[in-house]
Amino acid sequence: MRYLPLAFDLLDRPCLLVGGGGIATRKARLLHKAGARLLVAAPEVGEELLELVRESGGRWLSERYEPRHLDGVDLVVAATSDSSVNAAVSADARVRHLPVNVVDSPELCTFTFPAIVERGPLAIGISSGGGAPVLARRIRAQLEALLSPAVGVVAELAASTREQVKAALPEPVRRDFWRWVFSGPVARKVEAGQVQQARAELLHSLGEWQGSPEPRGEVYLVGGGPGDSDLLTFRALRLMQEADVVLYDRLVSPAVLELVRRDAERIYVGKQKQFHAVPQEDINQRLVDLARQGNKVLRLKGGDPFIFGRGGEEIDRLADAGIPFQVVPGITAASGCASYAGIPLTHRDHAQSVRFITGHLKDGILALPWGELATPGQTLVFYMGLTGIETICRELIDHGLSKKTPAALVEKGTTPDQRVVVGDLETLPGLAEREKIEAPALSIIGGVVSLRDKLSWFRR
Structure with a gap:
């Protein structure tokens, strides 16, 4: 690290700005915002710069730069279009041990202006030492998006x-x-x-x-989305960075889990087909126990916690125990996987409604209102339906849907390993077996699936 990040208190301190053009004006805005008293040495200045000088209680020295202009100032910025003048300002300032910045000439600087993220009295500077200012500004934009305006x-x-x-x-x-x-x-x-x-x-x-200074904990129930870490909300990412302990399940992708605070304790509580690593009641109690120990507890779920995620059961237990909690919605698998597969969930010509259904077998039985589901003009999205895909397709056909109704399976949707298999109610079970589709996989059934070839933008 060549440049040590420091914060200057410039309130009512005299700062010399050499130059009167647009670049000088941009630097003057920053100095003025920090409360500096502006002294500007330049034969001509723009109207905005002149106004900033007036507002700061400073002076416009309407002449070319002279070394005497450095008398009594605390900081110097050279922003002229004449490289020889800029070099002279730098040399003179160094002799007097004054901090000096020469715009776009890091070799002539003793300090540089960082890209700044500002939230009231909180200021974050991102500096590349003048070597990559565009990169610093890009990182600033990312931080601007992450930090709440509050x-x-x-x-x-x-x-x-x-x-x-x-x-x-x-x-x-x-x-x-x-x-x-x-x-x-x-x-x-x-x-x-x-x-x-x-x-x-x-x-x-x-x-x-x-x-009573006892430990105080809190639980964050956060939807991690269907897999692609770019689909996380800003609030989700902020809370993921604050957590002391994270309880996560199988549907949380490695890319999303990687964004959790690195020193947070990680506890896997995921469920797999026909195997429950941790019973739901134990997960509920563990959230309570960890929060009572004073931890910030992140309950990270794939998709959205309130759509087949049992999030309602977890916050019900937290409320009973008097544990404060926050809920952050996530992009549910139906929306994310359908979008990445190029399948709109609704379309004026194909579907006027969409239904999310759990396809999870209980005791080998899938008891659903098949008569309601086997209705044209709607899209059916089955979560956790891979094991019961043969039953799902057969029941829908038996209850009146055409066996040629378009249907798709989306495996590991939105991730780099995404695969999409398209067929119809008659062929989809065989395709799933032949292509060796694995969980997690989402089933989408309805006329909208026929649009995939035309509308798909996401190909691996």
Whole structure:
């Protein structure tokens, strides 16, 4: 690391900007935002730059650069189109041991401007040392997307109550309290626009922590989507990075699991066909026990936790136990797999409704309202239906659907290993056996499947 990231306090400090064009104006915006007093040395300046100088309480030195302009300043930026002037500014500033930046000339700089992500008093700088500014800006854009706009308000709230918290709580309890503030109900109230309620919650909880500083946990019930990590929500990713412990199942892809905080404890509780690694009741209780130990517990599920994910059972148990929790929806397998397979779930000419159905066999029986399902003009999506695919196709035919009704199986949808097999109700069971389709696989049945050849964009 050649450049050490530092933060300058420039409030009302004199900063010299040499140059009056567009590049100089961009640098002036940053310096002005930091509260600097701008001194600009240039024969001519643009209207915006002149206004920034006025607002900062600075001066426009309407002349070419001279070494005397460095007298009394704290920081120097050279942003002219004349390389000889820029080099002179750098040399003169170095003699005086003044920090100097020369735009687009890292070899002449003693400091560089990072790409900045700003949320109120919170500022994150991404620097490549001037060597790859486009890459730094790209990373900034990624961070902008990941950080909630409310983070700045949370930071301001923390700053305004910092001394109260410091006086009330010793370390390490104080550190745990702030961690709770930034990831718990206080932060959620701020994100909902309830800033005053968030302040009241913080101060009320401070009294409780002062009286009984016990560990406080929380559970995040997060939908990890159908497999492609790019389909995660921003909130899901944030909570995945905060968790101390993660309970995950077989449907969570390795790419998604890789984004969990690296030092978090990982506990596999997945279920496989005809084998339950951990009974659901035990999973529910484990969530309660881990949270009561003060952990931030991530319950990471494939798809969406409320669509055949038994998420409702888990939060029901958490509510009974008084454990705070958050639920983050995920892209369900039906939507993700159908999209990646090029099959629209609804289409004006083929399907006016869609039904999600569990195809899981219980005691070898699949008891479903087949008469309702065997209706034209709708799309049927069967979750966990690979084992019962022969039963599904036979029952739909027996209850009135044409044996030529288009049908598809999507194996490992949205992942690099995705495979799509297309046939009809008559041929699909044989295709599944011949192609050796493996779970997880989703069945899509209806006229929309016939559109795949025309509409599919995703090919492996």
